[in-house]
Amino acid sequence: MxxxxxxxxxxxxxxxxxxxxxxxxxxxxxxxxxxxxxxxxxxxxxxxxxxxxxxxxxxxxxxxxxxxxxxxxxxxxxxxxxxxxxxxxxxxxxxxxxxxxxxxxxxxxxxxxxxxxxxxxxxxxxxxxxxxxxxxxxxxxxxxxxxxxxxxxxxxxxxxxxxxxxxxxxxxxxxxxxxxxxxxxxxxxxxxxxxxxxxxxxxxxxxxxxxxxxxxxxxxxxxEPAALPGKASEPASLPGARVDGDAALVDRLAVLMRDQHLYRDPELSVRRLASALEVPEYVLRRLILARLGHRHFAAFVNDHRLREVTARMSDPALHRRPILTLALEAGFGSIGPFNRAFRERHGMTPSEFRERCVVNSSAGRH
CATH class of the missing domain: 1.20.1070 (Rhopdopsin 7-helix transmembrane proteins)
Incomplete structure (x- = not known):
């Protein structure tokens, strides 16, 4: 039965x-x-x-x-x-x-x-x-x-x-x-x-x-697709997002990342950065998502790391410095994640980008 x-x-x-x-x-x-x-x-x-x-x-x-x-x-x-x-x-x-x-x-x-x-x-x-x-x-x-x-x-x-x-x-x-x-x-x-x-x-x-x-x-x-670097998401569409009152926090965060180079720490986490910014973790998460347009903390940190590596690769005085060294100094843990993030950002490999920089630098001197 x-x-x-x-x-x-x-x-x-x-x-x-x-x-x-x-x-x-x-x-x-x-x-x-x-x-x-x-x-x-x-x-x-x-x-x-x-x-x-x-x-x-x-x-x-x-x-x-x-x-x-x-x-x-x-x-x-x-x-x-x-x-x-x-x-x-x-x-x-x-x-x-x-x-x-x-x-x-x-x-x-x-x-x-x-x-x-x-x-x-x-x-x-x-x-x-x-x-x-x-x-x-x-x-x-x-x-x-x-x-x-x-x-x-x-x-x-x-x-x-x-x-x-x-x-x-x-x-x-x-x-x-x-x-x-x-x-x-x-x-x-x-x-x-x-x-x-x-x-x-x-x-x-x-x-x-x-x-x-x-x-x-x-x-x-x-x-929804990940936001492009530098473009913020629409705050009103995100739960808990504040349209006003975050400007001072954004400025303080920029100082920590841009001037104090906290992104160079390979072990940087949401908890560590929130402690340095002296805000609760949920505030930092909302700030990066709603005001800076990053859906993941790693994308936010890698954005700063890529900016540094790109700028240093464009510097003629550093053309002979190994790309791996530049990536590690910027906070990347290994060459694999760096190469992938760089290609997604620039549409070419780091070596191809450096070759263009060398060519452009030589053309400028002539």
Whole structure:
């Protein structure tokens, strides 16, 4: 009797989850600026594909026409990691190693989990293990990024979101991967499949409430593009922002950063800077976000560091000074983050920028 009830409830829950995920997809895509939400659309598509492909009938594993659904379901860990990078850190850069890991995860999972190609059983085990390791890597990396960038996040909605979504959803996804490793290619018990679908549907419902109903302004804050350096956001659109009364604080902050060069400290944090400015941390966060237009503390600090490095690279007297030395002296911890930030700012590498400076300096002397 219980088994019969579970057999009836599971398809209904799965159908409700698929319908809810599709609704979220359509509403998100229909909103203005949907391209900024492309990573959310990707993850919702992966969740929808997973709900379809994880059905007891295993239709995705039997029908070659369902290949797009299989690929989307396998790509969920990468989509989750990508969403964490974009939403929580405003980082749209995908390293080559991430593309390689995503390819290995998807191809390995495809060859191990479906019967399109005659793959020997022992190779299925190896490829399936490789795919799961890559999946764990993406999910774990997303969690690390959520934890690492928590303090520097200046948007309250994102600070709460990282624990609600990235913590709970990320941990649950890791548990699912671990269970799949334990089961290998065996079908899960009916009660476990029902529990999995129930939790996914509840997560989709919570996401729908958060993104579409209760917090529409929060969604705009999450997905609006990062402000250009030097351009402030509109104070009236930010909760807690004050239009007047911040000018003196902005001036004091400029003195600390520009004249005392606090940004040169590689360990500079919101807490340390707020202490130097003699204001509570929430005041400093609001000031940088609402008045200076930076969504993350690291972007604010790196703006000052890049200004110093750019000015020193343009100085003919420092043309022979190594770029790495200039970057470290300005407060960057390593060359990688500096190169990436410099390219995003100037559209060229530091070496290319210096070459132009040398050419312009030589032309000026002649």
């Amino acid at each position: 219980l088994g019969t009830a579970m057999n009836l409830i599971e398809p209904l829950l799965r159908g409700a989850g698929i319908a809810m995920a599709i609704l979220l997809l359509l509403v998100t895509a229909a909103r203005g600026g949907w391209r900024l939400r492309a990573d959310l659309l990707l993850m919702l598509s992966c969740v929808t594909a997973y709900l379809v492909c994880a059905s007891p009938a295993r239709l995705c594993g039997a029908e070659p026409g369902a290949l797009p659904l299989v690929l989307a379901a396998l790509a969920f860990p990468f989509a989750f990691w990508r969403l964490a990078s974009v939403v929580l850190e405003d980082d749209r850069h995908v390293p080559r190693v991430a593309w390689a890991a995503a390819t290995a995860m998807i191809v390995g999972g495809l060859l191990a989990g479906v019967d399109y190609l005659p793959v020997p059983p022992h190779w299925r085990v190896v490829l399936g293990g490789l795919s799961k390791v890559m999946a764990i890597g993406f999910l774990g990396s997303a969690g690390v990024r959520a934890w690492r960038s928590h303090e520097g996040d200046l948007i309250d909605a994102r600070r709460r979101l990282r624990w609600i979504v990235m913590g709970a959803l990320g941990c649950y996804s890791l548990v699912v991967v671990m269970v799949e490793i334990y089961l290998q290619r065996s079908a899960p018990p009916p009660w476990l499949d029902l529990l999995n679908i129930t939790l996914i549907v509840l997560a989709l419902l919570a996401s729908a409430v958060f993104l579409l109903g209760v917090r529409p302004q929060a969604q705009e804050a999450l997905f």
